[in-house]
Amino acid sequence: MRNFSFRLLLLFFLVLTGLQGFSQSRNLPPKKAPAKNKQAGKKDLFKIKAPKIQYVRPDTSILIEYDEFPEDSSDAGRSIFFNPAKKLSILNEDTTTLDLGEQQIVEMSDEILIDSTWIKVAGYYAIWDTHNINPYRKDGRNIKDSLHIHLVDHSKQRYSKMPLTTTPITSDFGYRGYRWHYGTDIDLDMGDTVYAAFDGVIRISKYDGGGYGNYLVVRHYNGLETLYGHLSRPLVNVGQFVKSGQAIGMGGSTGRSSGPHLHYEVRYEGNPIDPEHIYNFPEYKLKKEDFVITSALFNYYNTALKYKKSARGRATRVRSSAYHKVRSGDTISQIARKYGVSQAQIMRLNKISGKTTLKLGRSLRIR
Missing domain, CATH: 3.10.350.10 (LysM domain)
Structure with missing residues (x-):
């Protein structure tokens, strides 16, 4: 009995001691965190998590700073004759001293035989040159009469197609940088198919390292010629007949080019015409099925020649990169x-x- 009383008294003492310790611990002030942890907590409070950015491939024109004008010694640089050195006659003209490549003069003929195909030609087709873009040496400003060109001829089943399946313009015809740009640049991806605009014959398939790169010139029934520059590779040969919409090359960035695109030109007797007079590129179609050529189309020569002369004095300060x-x-x-x-x-x-x-x-x- 005495032992039981002693144990009960001891248990009561232990419980009382524990309660006093608990009460004291509740009355103590909270422990201070180390200064380092406090500052770290403060930093975390104001730290903003950086947003995740979804990067997408930007447009080529944003990535690239460029000046792709051709070298004067390139095919592109020699493709314009502001002041013809010699006028050619389509009849019995001696061309031995002109050094115009594989040139043939066809005397007034309604048709010429090219690659086993009879091609109907007009007077301005008399010169057939497989090396030079502009062997005609004719100044478009001297055209006296209005010339009506059929871009589409339903009776002969001759139609028109756009050179690419999509035609976003990256550079227009006209003054650019310090020179005149004689075509329209259309955006494409490497390897995109390039198509013939009208029925015709491949007159030139050549490489121009200082200008057009791999390029084609197609002579058409309607009297126009079209040029396709910076191709990765051509799919046709000189003298080959092609239909509108036929694949003639693969898009690229060869020659004096700073990114994949098609340099597209429309010419009459060697004189470039602004393609946007003929095409509505955003809507992917011709403006009209017929086109009228007058000397007024080539009045830009006056301005372009001024720019060419003024650029000579600045040429040493310009670098194409x-x-x-x-x-x-x-x-x-x-x-x-x-x-x-x-x-x-x-x-x-x-x-x-x-x-x-x-x-x-x-x-x-x-x-």
Whole structure:
């Protein structure tokens, strides 16, 4: 009995002691966190999490700063004759001293035989030159009469097609930079199919390193010629007859080009015509099925010649360059393939080695 009383008294003492300790701990002030943790907590309070950005491939025109005007010695640079050195007659003209390539003078004939196909031609078709874009040496400003051209001739089943399946314009015909641009640039991806605009015959298939790159010139029944520049490769040969809408080449960025696009020209007797007089590119169609050629179409020559003369004094201060902004996943080999240049050229222009890590956002000079 005495032992039981002793144990009960001991248990009561222990419980009482525990309650007093608990009460004291509740009355103590809270422990202070170390200064370092307090500051860290304050930083976390004001820290804003960076948003996740979804990067998309921007338009080529944003990535590239360029000036793709041709060298004066290139086919493109020699394709305009402001002041013809010699006027050609379509009858019995001696061309041995003109050095116009594989040229033939056809005496007033309604048809000429090309690649086993009889092609009807007009007087301005008399010169057949497979090397030079403009062998005619005629100034469009001297045209005296209005010439009516059939772009579409339903009776003869001759139709028109656009040169590409989509036609977003990246550069217009006219003054650009410090020279005149004699065509319309249309955006495309490498390898896109390029089509013949009208029925005709391939007159030129050639490479022009200082200008058009791989290019084609097609002579058409209606008297016009069309030029397709910067192709990755042609699909047709000189003298081959083609129908409108027929695939004639693959899009690219060869020659004096800073990104994939089609340089498209429309010419009459060697004189460039603004393609937007003929086409409504945004709506992907011809403006009319007939077209009238007058000397007024070539009045831009007066302005273009002034720009050409004024540019001579500034030529030493102008450099044609193309740049690519590095994106995630880019490698030198991929960039070289994209723009049709060698890896060695990119490394040389940017003074880098094959082991260099490309930093995002860096501008690499391509040409």
